[in-house]
Amino acid sequence: xxxxxxxxxxxxxxxxxxxxxxxxxxxxxxxxxxxxxxxxxxxxxxxxxxxxxxxxxxxxxxxxxx
Numbered sequence: 335x336x337x338x339x340x341x342x343x344x345x346x347x348x349x350x351x352x353x354x355x356x357x358x359x360x361x362x363x364x365x366x367x368x369x370x371x372x373x374x375x376x377x378x379x380x381x382x383x384x385x386x387x388x389x390x391x392x393x394x395x396x397x398x399x400x
Contacts, residue, residue, distance in 0.1 A: 355362040369377070 354365075372380075
């Protein structure tokens with residue numbers, strides 16, 4: 335059961351990652367170009383914030399499920 339949850343989560347990740355390039359490829363390309371010029375520190379902070387938001391969402395979803 336745990337593997338099916340993991341695979342489902344990975345599938346949702348790919349779906350959400352693909353929404354922006356599908357809907358607006360020009361905007362997505364400009365966004366990626368801006369990412370390339372960011373400093374390592376700025377990218378690490380963005381990564382940390384993203385992980386914390388994801389962890390909070392998982393905790394919230396888990397509280398509703400159990």
